[in-house]
Amino acid sequence: MPMVNIEVSPKIEKLVKKLAKKIDRDEASLLKDLLIRGLEEFYTDLEEIKDIERYIADGGRNQKMYSMEEVLRDFELEELDLGTKRASNKEPAKTAKVSSAKNPRRTKSNSGE
Secondary structure (H helix, E strand, C coil): CCCCCCCCCHHHHHHHHHHHHHCCCCHHHHHHHHHHHHHHHHHHHHHHHHHHHHHHHCCHHHCCCCCHHHHHHHCCECCCCCCCCCCCCCCCCCCCCCCECCCCCCCHHHHCC
16 A cells, blocks of 8 residues: 655644554554545535536436325325334334335234334
C-alpha cells in the first residue's frame, strides 16, 4: 500500500497525539481510520448531491406525489410495517405486518386475536 505524507499544523498534530493516547492507539492507525471514515462520508455526500440534482432535473416538487393509500394499493398491500416502537418500555411496540392482498397472511393485527 502506498504511503501518504501530509503536513498538518502543530495544533492538529497535538490533537491527533492527544486523541491517540486517550483511546490507546497509535497515531498512524488512528489517522488511517479517520481518513477512511472521512472518504466514505464524502463519497456518500457526493451520491446524495447527485440524487438531489436528478430530483431537481426531473421537476423537483412539481413531480407527481403519491399518498400512502396509493402506494399500498399499487403494491397490493393491506398494511405497512414501519417498525415503530413506543417510547415507553412498559408496553411492547405494536407494529403492523405487511401482507399481500394476493397472498394474505394471518397476523395478530388482522386475525382478530
